[in-house]
Amino acid sequence: MRGNGERVVSVRNGFERACKTSGIKDFKIHDLRHTCAAHLISAGVALAEVRDLLGHSTVMMTERYALLAPARVRDAVRVGRAA
Template sequence: MANFVRLALSTGCRKNELLALDWRRVDFERSFLRLDAEHTKNGKRRVVPLNSAALSALRDQRDWVERKCSGSEWVFPGWSGKRIQTLQKGFNAACARVGIENFRIHDLRHTFASWLVMEGVSLYVVKDLLGHSSISVTERYAHLSPDQGRAAVQKLLPL
């Protein structure tokens, strides 16, 4: 579960995009994932860049897969090595163990987008990273922190 969460937070991928991911779509050398059209919500192929945290999560996951279900083609297989359809039960249990309430897997995607916006990344770049067809969809994902709003108004010249 930890590697799934790390990868989701580092890429902004949807749950089903990650659950459908097989090792042939992971390019460690060039640091990207290839998401095929049939696994994306908008039906368009997407290349997802990988940062060092995402690469680390994928390497750790590859090691886990080799130990627990060697030969599985899936990045996030079940214990049998076959593709799993849901993580909800395990995700909810993990959240409960650390005292997190009312948090959905999809909130990892919102967190990714919000972190980027808070770091000053353009909404258009975030839109492309999330695979949105419209900037209006991306705007719903980008939540500002109260501190960011305070910092923004402090930039105004004294009146």
């Protein structure tokens, strides 16, 4: 909600203004989504849960972000070997 009670329809203008004010260049709002997915996966959140949070239609789409967390992949392989 805006200060006057109106509903915010798009955050794009505010995001772009904030980037410009802070001197951040070459950064898009989608980059925040990408960062969110990477942090969730690095924290061990299941791919299916990340898929649901981000609204991906398939886990295959979400798996792209798993490449950003090679330590988590190594951990999963270790668990599989121990079984």
